[in-house]
Amino acid sequence: MKTFTFLIDALYRIIDANADWFAFAAENDAPELFEENVFGKSLMDFIGDEETRHLYHLLFDRVRRQNRAIELPFRCDSPAIRRFMTMRLVPVADKAIRIETEILREEVRIPIRMPNAGQVRSKDFIRMCSWCKRIEAQTGWSTVEEAVRQLKMFHRIPLPGISHGICPDCEIIVRQEIESLDVEKFLGNEG
Numbered sequence: 001m002k003t004f005t006f007l008i009d010a011l012y013r014i015i016d017a018n019a020d021w022f023a024f025a026a027e028n029d030a031p032e033l034f035e036e037n038v039f040g041k042s043l044m045d046f047i048g049d050e051e052t053r054h055l056y057h058l059l060f061d062r063v064r065r066q067n068r069a070i071e072l073p074f075r076c077d078s079p080a081i082r083r084f085m086t087m088r089l090v091p092v093a094d095k096a097i098r099i100e101t102e103i104l105r106e107e108v109r110i111p112i113r114m115p116n117a118g119q120v121r122s123k124d125f126i127r128m129c130s131w132c133k134r135i136e137a138q139t140g141w142s143t144v145e146e147a148v149r150q151l152k153m154f155h156r157i158p159l160p161g162i163s164h165g166i167c168p169d170c171e172i173i174v175r176q177e178i179e180s181l182d183v184e185k186f187l188g189n190e191g
């Protein structure tokens with residue numbers, strides 16, 4: 001199993017990453033994640049919404065204070081692949097944190113047309129959860145496929161923009177992880 005790992009210092013600056021990380025960035029055509037574009041920059045600059053930045057601050061703070069690792073599920077989809085991933089935040093020396101992400105499983109899907117950076121967008125925004133990648137549609141938080149149908153995204157030109165946030169289900173998971181003292185594993189027991 002490949003682990004995509006990077007390291008942030010006490011000020012959230014990205015100071016190291018492993019080879020698999022850069023290979024993943026290259027495969028996914030994400031030059032914004034190449035070494036010259038990330039080292040020295042704050043991780044928070046890569047997180048689009050205030051809500052999610054706030055939760056990351058709480059998570060990092062807790063990992064440092066309790067000197068314990070935290071593990072959380074998240075999604076990192078591309079238009080043609082659903083990726084179910086896990087993220088481990090591991091405290092290391094000098095308040096640095098090692099962030100290890102792994103793909104648990106992938107599902108191929110019919111490629112979805114989604115707004116990309118640089119595309120012309122309408123002034124409409126759809127809300128997407130940064131953690132599970134679901135979209136807020138008429139009937140609640142839905143998969144992208146369902147939301148495309150409900151919100152008639154294919155019929156809108158230009159495509160609506162995406163504003164990121166967190167859905168109520170993921171907020172519960174993340175907050176439980178931040179608040180609970182029992183759920184997470186002690187570093188030493190992780191094998």
Ligand SMILES: [Zn+2]
Nearest residue numbers: 129132167170
């Ligand atoms: Zn969510």
